[in-house]
Amino acid sequence: MNRQSPFFRLLKYMRRYKLLYACLIFTMIVGTALDLSIAWFLSLITNAAVKGEVETWPILIFLAIGMIFFIALFSYLDTYFKQKASLNVRNDIRLDTLNHVLRLPQSYYDKNHSGELLSRFTSDNQAVGEASGHIIMGLLKNPLLALCAFIYLLNIHWPLALISISIGPLMILVGKLFGEVMRKKSIILQEAMGKATSFLQDVLGASVLYKVFGLEKKISKQYQQYSTKISEIERSQGKIQGSANAVSASIATMSFMIAILVAGFFVAKGNLEVGAMAAFIQLMNYLVQPFSQLPGLWSSMQQALAGAERIFQIIDSPKEYEKLPEQGRASSFGTLTVSNVGFSYTKSENDMALRNIHFCATAGQTIAIVGGSGGGKSTLFKLLLGLYSPTIGTIEIDGRCEESMGLRKYRDYFSLVPQESILFTGTIRDNILDGNFMADETSVINAAKKANAYNFIMTLSEGFDTEIGERGSRLSGGQKQRIAIARAILRDAPILLLDEATAALDNESEKIVQDALAKLMVGKTTLVIAHRLTTIQNADLILVMENGNLVEQGTHNELLLARGRYHSLYYAQLEGEEVTEKILMDT
Known part of the structure; x- marks a missing residue:
């Protein structure tokens, strides 16, 4: 000070x-x-x-x-x-x-x-x-x-x-x-x-x-x-x-x-x-x-x-970096290991938001994180992105933690598609280029096509040069999310975090965005917070979180056979969707 x-x-x-x-x-x-x-x-x-x-x-x-x-x-x-x-x-x-x-x-x-x-x-x-x-x-x-x-x-x-x-x-x-x-x-x-x-x-x-x-x-x-x-x-x-x-x-x-x-x-x-x-x-x-x-x-x-x-x-407030960091990209990746991680926002062991979280993700795997509200899913993502450091335990990429490799280099391994799209005032091109501002025009167009965004962009009067307004106010929810996906595609980071990326979309937009996400996930290690459990049945590993604890982990079939918390969540959601569908048909 x-x-x-x-x-x-x-x-x-x-x-x-x-x-x-x-x-x-x-x-x-x-x-x-x-x-x-x-x-x-x-x-x-x-x-x-x-x-x-x-x-x-x-x-x-x-x-x-x-x-x-x-x-x-x-x-x-x-x-x-x-x-x-x-x-x-x-x-x-x-x-x-x-x-x-x-x-x-x-x-x-x-x-x-x-x-x-x-x-x-x-x-x-x-x-x-x-x-x-x-x-x-x-x-x-x-x-x-x-x-x-x-x-x-x-x-x-x-x-x-x-x-x-x-x-x-x-x-x-x-x-x-x-x-x-x-x-x-x-x-x-x-x-x-x-x-x-x-x-x-x-x-x-x-x-x-x-x-x-x-x-x-x-x-x-x-x-x-x-x-x-x-x-x-x-x-x-x-x-x-x-x-x-x-x-x-x-x-x-x-x-x-x-x-x-x-x-x-x-x-x-x-x-x-x-x-x-x-x-x-x-x-x-x-x-x-x-x-x-x-x-x-x-x-x-x-x-x-x-x-x-x-x-x-x-x-005078403490800062993360001594100098403004340069945008970087990690080229290779082997394993992401989370070992007995616990975390408290107040630094008190009596007020832990996460307790004893442990799992390992290898290159190309898809890991789904599920659970009720307040379970600690978003907090876990904050720790993975280096926004907070674990109070207990370690998070390592290829055997190295954030402290040993440096915060900026650590974050270069990640890309994020949040639940609510975060876009800056400017053009569509500007926002896609935020993924990699050294990319050429061809790369921007290809990213937009993979994100299922190219067609709607070209219907706009200014195309890629269209001003999107404050926080993308001139675009629909699905359009904003596809721009965010195009940005993540252009970043091409080896680890992808999806924070309920389709939760706020209607059914038609969700299908388009889900297709774009599927293209984005190819070749990536993906961690996804899922609200609709039917979309993660093919995940390599499912983590079930409740009140900051990892209560179950396994594949979809393993967890159903265990007849534990995941089993209850899955069938409760299926029953709810059937009731909703019946009401819609009756009306």
Whole structure:
């Protein structure tokens, strides 16, 4: 865990752009000088007006034009450089966050909502970007401007300068007092917004469900609670910010009033020129304004650091890989051996999700895993894929475990067709190529044909270049599953895992997908979680799981003869299918 403060970690990103920040410091210094030149110009023109020096007006007009030009130029450059610095730092942090998120273990995703992660890439990242550009340069420029204005004031009238500078320590104290409170509030606000984002992400991805079940009003009330909490925190922040602004404005106004009264008194006594007083008034603005802005800038910086802290929490989380791995493919395979495997999500021996799982699969075999819901089938698949490590026992491929060969190389032996097809926004071609992005067009077409997907793809207006929408929303369930099978075919891994790949399909789609799966399984060692036991009668080995235990294993005929748990499941399912078929015939 990196214990360095978020601010110093943010500075490391900013140091990557030393030249850019050097340009920003240059524009800041020139901008400060140009600001002060207005007070000098005001003094010149006031004295010339009082003394009736009309002949100096052409020179004053020329000076005014020059000052306007340079103020506009450096204002543009300053804004441009700030924006560029902010964008660069935001981009670097965003990329580093994603590169770390891609290497997080599955346990992190199981414990944290994707919406929470999304908020780190959006609102938190935006706040950090503002801090590395406009806010940090404001925190540097305002004290510099105040210091330079104070030095200028000393040259005009040192007693007035001392009165004016008294505002500084008070403003810094206000910023410190209110800034820490704002930071704590900002962390709470970001967390609340993350929860609201998670909720919205769930809702927006389930439009069919809430429309069919009439959940609109319920969802609206739930989101109202999230929104109300956010509003309450923002309202509290507003009160704190308002209090800080009110205190700083009162101090600034009081200091300004005192200084003006004293300056007017000295002019009345003849100890100060009118032009000097005009310059003094302008300089007072440059002294008061920076200090009055400091509490707000400091508060914004605290809010940005709260966002940075949330981002760095992710970056500090333990990861699976040191570097992003390359896509690979295992060419040969002998045996997969699972030896006395036990597993607990909580690492407690009293809370085991799997106990004493043992079997061996050789090249080309088909192994079916059956059992009721909660039996541990999906957990076993997670262990086989290296998403979790066994708490007890070992899983070995050709005598080597995941630790000895490396996680990425271990996973190269596997391909997966899940129950619910996981597709990315993009084209059909993009999703098939995820199986092997080095494959040529011919290989993509052949994979689609083997997956029984080619014909429906070619009926689409854009063919393989058809955009499938979010999670494949423009495709039917069967079409999505065939794309997933084509992806697995292109991967050509020696071990294939099928997680109830046809469970969510209608009968017609199931037949098409089952035919595609049969082609995919040729020459592969296949482990299949089966919901329909009639489809696995020819499996080389059937594992029967119940409550995390392997209660039976054998072939279909052996298990039926044993008249145990598999026998009960098989005939109960047959009876259920017969009843369903009879009901359908009667209707």
